[in-house]
Amino acid sequence: xxxxxxxxxxxxxxxxxxxxxxxxxxxxxxxxxxxxxxxxxxxxxxxxxxxxxxxxxxxxxxxxxxxxxxxxxxxxxxxxxxxxxxxxxxxxxxxxxxxxxxxxxxxxxxxxxxxxxxxxxxxxxxxxxxxxxxxxxxxxxxxxxx
Amino acid sequence: xxxxxxxxxxxxxxxxxxxxxxxxxxxxxxxxxxxxxxxxxxxxxxxxxxxxxxxxxxxxxxxxxxxxxxxxxxxxxxxxxxxxxxxxxxxxxxxxxxxxxxxxxxxxxxxxxxxxxxxxxxxxxxxxxxxxxxxxxxxxxxxxxxxxxxxxxxxxxxxxxxxxxxxxxxxxxxxxxxxxxxxxxxxxxxxxxxxxxxxxxxxxxxxxxxxxxxxxxxxxxxxxxxxxxxxxxxxxxxxxxxxxxxxxxxxxxxxxxxxxxxxxxxxxxxxxxxxxxxxxxxxxxxxxxxxxxxxxxxxxxxxxxxxxxxxxxx
Numbered sequence: 324x325x326x327x328x329x330x331x332x333x334x335x336x337x338x339x340x341x342x343x344x345x346x347x348x349x350x351x352x353x354x355x356x357x358x359x360x361x362x363x364x365x366x367x368x369x370x371x372x373x374x375x376x377x378x379x380x381x382x383x384x385x386x387x388x389x390x391x392x393x394x395x396x397x398x399x400x401x402x403x404x405x406x407x408x409x410x411x412x413x414x415x416x417x418x419x420x421x422x423x424x425x426x427x428x429x430x431x432x433x434x435x436x437x438x439x440x441x442x443x444x445x446x447x448x449x450x451x452x453x454x455x456x457x458x459x460x461x462x463x464x465x466x467x468x469x
Numbered sequence: 470x471x472x473x474x475x476x477x478x479x480x481x482x483x484x485x486x487x488x489x490x491x492x493x494x495x496x497x498x499x500x501x502x503x504x505x506x507x508x509x510x511x512x513x514x515x516x517x518x519x520x521x522x523x524x525x526x527x528x529x530x531x532x533x534x535x536x537x538x539x540x541x542x543x544x545x546x547x548x549x550x551x552x553x554x555x556x557x558x559x560x561x562x563x564x565x566x567x568x569x570x571x572x573x574x575x576x577x578x579x580x581x582x583x584x585x586x587x588x589x590x591x592x593x594x595x596x597x598x599x600x601x602x603x604x605x606x607x608x609x610x611x612x613x614x615x616x617x618x619x620x621x622x623x624x625x626x627x628x629x630x631x632x633x634x635x636x637x638x639x640x641x642x643x644x645x646x647x648x649x650x651x652x653x654x655x656x657x658x659x660x661x662x663x664x665x666x667x668x669x670x671x672x673x674x675x676x677x678x679x680x681x682x683x684x685x686x687x688x689x690x691x692x693x694x695x696x697x698x699x700x701x702x703x704x705x706x707x708x709x710x711x712x713x714x715x716x717x718x719x720x721x722x723x724x725x726x727x728x729x730x731x732x733x734x735x736x737x738x739x740x741x742x743x744x745x746x747x748x749x750x751x752x753x754x755x756x757x758x759x760x761x762x763x764x765x766x767x768x769x770x771x772x773x774x775x776x777x778x779x780x781x782x783x
Contacts (some may be wrong), residue, residue, distance in 0.1 A: 337515040339644065339722055340508070356705060371526060372705040373714050396715050398522050407519050409718075 332365040333403045334381050336390060338411045343390065349381040352404045354397060363404050370399040374408060376453045378461045389414035389461045393454050410454075414465035417458050426455035474768065477761040481754060488750035494558065495743035502676060502736035508642060509673050509733045516726040523719045526712060527689065529702050536712040537659040538720065541688050544664035546629050547582040548654065549573055550686075552670040552731040553593035555640050559735055560742030562671065562679060563592040569681035570597060570669045576683070578604030582665065583629040587617075590731075594634040608632040614646070618653040622662035642732055647725035654724075655717055658687055670727050671734035676741055679734035686723060689716070 330348035337343065353362045355377030376393040394409035429452035433445070527539065551570045553563050570586070570593060577584040584606055588594035598609035608631030617624050617635060637646065657663045666687035671679040704711055 335514075335518070337518055339512060339515050339725060341511050342514050345514075358705065369702040370705065371522065371529075371702055371711060373711060396519075396522060396711070396718075398518070398525070405518050405522075407515060407522065 330365075330383065331402060332363070334406075335403065336379070336392070336406045336408060336411055338395075338408050341411075343411050343413065346403075347381070347383065349383050352379070352381040354379040354392065354404075354406060356397065363399055366401045367399050369401070370397075372397050372399075374406065376450060377457045378464070379406065379411075380464070389465045391417070391454070391457045391461045393450075393457070412458065412461075414461040417462040417465075419459060419462045422455050422458040422462065426452060426459065429455055474761065474764055477757060477764060481757045481761060484750055484754045484757060488747055488754065491743045491746040491750060495740055495747055498559075498736045498739040498743060502733065502740050505642075505729070505733035505736050506673070506676075509729045512726060512729050516722050519715075519719050519722055523689065523715060525702065526704075526708070526715060529704070530708060530712075536709065536716055538655065538687060538716045539689055539712075542658065542661045542664045544661055545581060545583045546625055546663045547577050547584050547665040547667060548625065548657075548663050549577065549584045549586045550650075550666070550668040550670075550727075551586060551588045551590075551593045551597070552639075552668070552727060553588065553590040554731075554735040555590050555592065555638060556739075557592060558742065559739035560745075562735055562738035562742075563596075565679075565681045566669060566671060567593050567596050567600075569683055571600070571602060573667060573669050573683040574606055575603040577667070578606065585625055585628045585630075585663075586632040588632065588634045589637065589728075590639045591634060594632065597632050598634070602632070604630065606630050606632065610634070611636045613637075614649060618649050621653040621657035622660050625657055625662050639728070640732075642725065642729050644721075644725050647728055648721045651717065651721035651724045654687070655720055663687075668727055670731045671738075673730045673733040673737065676737040679738055686720070689719075 330350050332349055332352065333346045334344055334349050334352050335342075335346055351362060351364050353360055355361075355375040357373040357375045359375075360377065361372070374392060374395040374397055377391070379390040379392055380387055390411055390413055392406060392408040392411045395407045397407070398405045429448050432448040433452065530539075549570070551566065551573075553566045557563065574584050574586065584604075586597060586602075586606060586608075588597060594609075598607070601607070608628065610628070610631065611634045612624065613636045654663075654666055658666065665685065667683065667685050669681065669683050672682045673679060
C-alpha cells in the first residue's frame with residue numbers, strides 16, 4: 324500500500340498496532356464519523372472529528388478500496404486525511420464467515436438468548452452487530468469490485 | 470592461567486559450554502527482538518499522529534474548554550513509573566534504567582515533590598528498594614495491578630516517598646495492561662491525588678542503542694509557543710466531547726508505547742550483550758587452546774629430552 328501518485332489528498336490509516344495505509348494519494352475519501360458518513364475532497368477545511376463504526380472507502384486512479392474501522396479520531400487538513408482508528412481492517416482480508424458468525428452472536432444477544440444484564444451489555448451487543456455488519460458489507464463491496 | 474593440562478582441558482570445556490548458552494540466548498532474543506522492533510515501528514506513527522492531534526486540540530481550546538487531564542493540580546505527590554525488565558543478562562540495560570531513575574528521583578525531590586516510585590519489571594525494584602535514594606525515598610512493597618487500579622488515589626497517598634513494585638510479569642506488550650494503568654492514573658489525576666506523572670524508560674533506537682529517558686506524562690503540556698493559537702479547525706462533535714474521547718485514549722497509547730519501547734530495548738540490549746559474550750567466549754577459548762597446545766608440546770618435548778638423555782647416559 325505504498326503507492327504514490329498525483330492525487331493531492333493523502334490518506335493515512337493508523338491503528339495502535341499497525342500502519343494500514345501510509346500516505347496514499349486519492350481523489351476522495353469517505354469515512355464514518357460519529358455522526359454520519361463524511362466525504363472529504365482535496366482542500367477540505369481543517370477538521371478534527373470522532374470516528375464511528377463503518378466503512379472507509381477511497382478512490383485512487385481507477386480503483387476504489389474498502390476498509391472497515393471502528394472508533395477513534397480523524398484529522399483532516401486540505402492535503403491529508405489521517406484516521407486514527409481503534410480497529411481497522413482491509414476489506415480484502417476480512418473473513419466473511421467469521422463476521423457472519425459474529426453477527427449471529429450479536430443478534431442472539433440482542434433478542435435475549437444470551438446474557439443481558441445491563442444497558443451496557445445492550446450497547447455492547449449493538450456495536451458488535453454494527454461492526455459485524457460493516458465488515459460483511461465491506462467484504463461484499465470489495466468482492467463486487469465496485 | 471591454570472598450568473597443568475587437566476585444568477586447562479576443564480577450563481576450555483566450561484568456556485565452550487558458556488559460549489553455547491550465550492549463543493542460544495542470543496538467538497532467542499534475536500527472534501523476540503525482531504517481533505518487538507516490528508511492534509514499535511508499527512505503533513510509532515499512530516502515537517506520533519495522536520500526539521500531534523492532541524496538541525492541536527489543546528491549542529484550539531478556548532477559555533471555557535477544559536479537561537481534567539489538562540489542569541495542573543495542587544499536589545506535591547508525583548508518580549514516577551520506572552520500566553525495567555524481569556530478567557537480567559541484558560548488558561547495561563537495567564543499570565542504566567536504574568541510574569536514570571535515581572536521577573529522576575533526585576530531580577523530583579529537589580523540586581519539592583513527594584515521589585511515588587512505581588516499578589514495572591522486577592529488576593529496577595530489586596535495586597531501588599535497597600539503595601539509599603535522595604530525599605529519604607524508600608520502601609519495598611509489592612502491590613497487585615488490581616490493588617493499584619481499584620483505588621489509585623488511596624494507593625498514592627499511602628505510598629508517598631515510597632518504592633513499590635507492581636506485581637505483574639512484564640515480558641510482553643499488552644494493550645489492556647497499558648489501558649488499565651492509564652485509566653487508574655487518569656482517575657487519580659482527575660481526583661487531584663497526584664500532581665504530576667513521570668516515567669523512566671528506555672527509548673528504542675536500535676539493537677545497539679537504547680536511551681534511558683525521563684519524561685513528564687501529566688499534566689499534558691501544550692507546547693503552545695511553537696504554533697499560533699486559535700487555528701481555524703472544525704471540531705465535531707464539540708471540543709469537550711472530543712477531548713473526553715481523545716485524551717484518555719492518548720494516555721493509554723502513551724503507556725502502551727512506553728511498554729513497547731521498553732520491551733524492544735530490552736531484547737535489543739540482550740541480543741547485543743549476548744553477541745558480545747559469545748564473541749568473548751570464542752576469544753577466550755582460542756587463547757586457552759593455544760596455552761593448552763603449548764603446554765602439551767612442552768610436556769612432550771620434556772619427556773623426549775628425558776628419554777634421549779637417559780639413552781645417552783647408558
